[in-house]
Amino acid sequence: MSFLLRCPHCGDRSVYEFRFGGEVKQRPAPDAPEAAWVDYTYTKANVAGVQKEWWYHRSGCRQWMIAARNTITNEVLETLFPER
Amino acid sequence: MLRLFKKERMWRTGDLKPRYDVVIVGAGVHGLATAYYLGSRHGIRSVALLEKGYLGSGNSGRNTAIIRSNYRTPEGIPFYQASVKLYEELSRELGWNMLFSQCGHLTLAHTDSAVNGLRVRAENNQVLGVDSRMIFRDEIRRLVPAMDLSNRPRFPVLAALYHPPGGIIRHDAVVWGYARACDRMDIDIHTFTEVTGMRVEKGKVRSVLTNRGEVAAGSVVNATAGWASIVSKMARLPLQIVSHPLQACVTEPLKPFLDKVIVSATLHVYVNQTDKGELVIGAEIDPYQSYSMKGTLPTLEQMATYTLELFPQLHGLRVLRQWAGVCDMTPDFAPIIGVAPEVENFYMDVGWGTYGFKTAPIAGKCVAELIATGKTPNLIAPFSPARFTTGQLVGEKAAAAVST
Ligand SMILES: Cc1cc2nc3c(=O)[nH]c(=O)nc-3n(C[C@H](O)[C@H](O)[C@H](O)COP(=O)(O)OP(=O)(O)OC[C@H]3O[C@@H](n4cnc5c(N)ncnc54)[C@H](O)[C@@H]3O)c2cc1C
Numbered sequence: 001m002s003f004l005l006r007c008p009h010c011g012d013r014s015v016y017e018f019r020f021g022g023e024v025k026q027r028p029a030p031d032a033p034e035a036a037w038v039d040y041t042y043t044k045a046n047v048a049g050v051q052k053e054w055w056y057h058r059s060g061c062r063q064w065m066i067a068a069r070n071t072i073t074n075e076v077l078e079t080l081f082p083e084r
Numbered sequence: 085m086l087r088l089f090k091k092e093r094m095w096r097t098g099d100l101k102p103r104y105d106v107v108i109v110g111a112g113v114h115g116l117a118t119a120y121y122l123g124s125r126h127g128i129r130s131v132a133l134l135e136k137g138y139l140g141s142g143n144s145g146r147n148t149a150i151i152r153s154n155y156r157t158p159e160g161i162p163f164y165q166a167s168v169k170l171y172e173e174l175s176r177e178l179g180w181n182m183l184f185s186q187c188g189h190l191t192l193a194h195t196d197s198a199v200n201g202l203r204v205r206a207e208n209n210q211v212l213g214v215d216s217r218m219i220f221r222d223e224i225r226r227l228v229p230a231m232d233l234s235n236r237p238r239f240p241v242l243a244a245l246y247h248p249p250g251g252i253i254r255h256d257a258v259v260w261g262y263a264r265a266c267d268r269m270d271i272d273i274h275t276f277t278e279v280t281g282m283r284v285e286k287g288k289v290r291s292v293l294t295n296r297g298e299v300a301a302g303s304v305v306n307a308t309a310g311w312a313s314i315v316s317k318m319a320r321l322p323l324q325i326v327s328h329p330l331q332a333c334v335t336e337p338l339k340p341f342l343d344k345v346i347v348s349a350t351l352h353v354y355v356n357q358t359d360k361g362e363l364v365i366g367a368e369i370d371p372y373q374s375y376s377m378k379g380t381l382p383t384l385e386q387m388a389t390y391t392l393e394l395f396p397q398l399h400g401l402r403v404l405r406q407w408a409g410v411c412d413m414t415p416d417f418a419p420i421i422g423v424a425p426e427v428e429n430f431y432m433d434v435g436w437g438t439y440g441f442k443t444a445p446i447a448g449k450c451v452a453e454l455i456a457t458g459k460t461p462n463l464i465a466p467f468s469p470a471r472f473t474t475g476q477l478v479g480e481k482a483a484a485a486v487s488t
Binding site (some may be wrong): 041 | 472
């Protein structure tokens, strides 16, 4: 199902204005063991339910934001810019 | 003659037994094929298929049924080729007509870089014995006279990879044929039986919990495609998979005018005409992950726009249906088949993404062999889950995806 995302800067826009950036993950420290980096690179929670994920508003303000979206219904619960 | 009209059940329904040697989660074409080869090649018949919906309710009933082996990598090509060979014999083996039509398959190139990509595939295919070659406008025109080969489109057709044995099968018939054959070996098919959890002790799955009760299992197979991550988490094994919807549509029927399968990665579209005359049109995956199985207007517009780039005379044609399936996408567009050392009796046959209908016979055969003998057949060794740790990814995207 197609849906709208509320960009914190531009307001409600079609999902097709955005680039999907995948689930939000904690990046390992540069000297973390290789297994942690393999995990970070490839393993996915692939949540069926509400997930925090990255979106880039490429046809708008060109900023990255984080959305909480239900991956079963595509309902977007919250959008915000990450803390800088 | 009258027997033709006699109602015959293709598979039984019944109670869950308390234990099976092998419990297969997901009765799509992969689960069914695995059960069939366990029974027919290895005599393992204490097998249950647990399916949360009706038979074929997953991607096995939603795909566009293209069968081909003109892939790109030395790991992929022999594997897909072995599957096409099994499909060529399958109707006879199961005594069930699957309407496999090897009508020929054309992958179009509209840019110089795409032409080069197809050349690589043609070379790799020929070295490995797959009937596949580059053709150019004059020959394309002879094979597909209805297609617009002028310089009018924004991306004119420059060349194609022609794969004569590629074609289309009746996907429901494959599912039903395997199910009927399993049933005749007393393998149990339990539809509307959802796996909700697993009991894992000392590195083994002991039993599977379902909405109809608990079943003890010698081995468990995950063959749940788009839902693979959910089921794998029950065995405490995270996967490298992201689920994306993939959509397709079918139009009203026309007189026969197209007898080849046409694929264009530049235009993100593929199309073929069925024996009934309808056009089946497919797209690339939705650009965001989701478990939603609803079609979207933007994708329908995309399928229509790009089909008209190839066949402008189809404007005004009506769409009958549009649908979506949930595809289990891996980072390298290759499947994940095998066992993880952490849970020694939990077998994975997942990561089939947008391309796994054509592989069910060989994947099922190899997974059955792995379960029965404990040895990994060479054909599936490159697809082991360990490849993400060793960095030996397979790189099949250029030949598997409808995108560039
Ligand atoms: C639109 C579309 C077009 C495609 N076109 C092609 C094509 O042209 N050629 C090609 O080769 N491939 C194609 N594919 C891909 C192909 O359909 C799949 O890769 C293939 O069908 C996968 O088979 P499977 O048996 O693994 O999965 P499925 O058929 O999806 O079966 C998995 C089953 O698991 C069940 N299940 C899930 N969770 C549970 C649970 N917890 N408990 C019990 N059961 C569960 C589901 O209900 C489902 O029936 C296409 C896919 C789509 C969506």
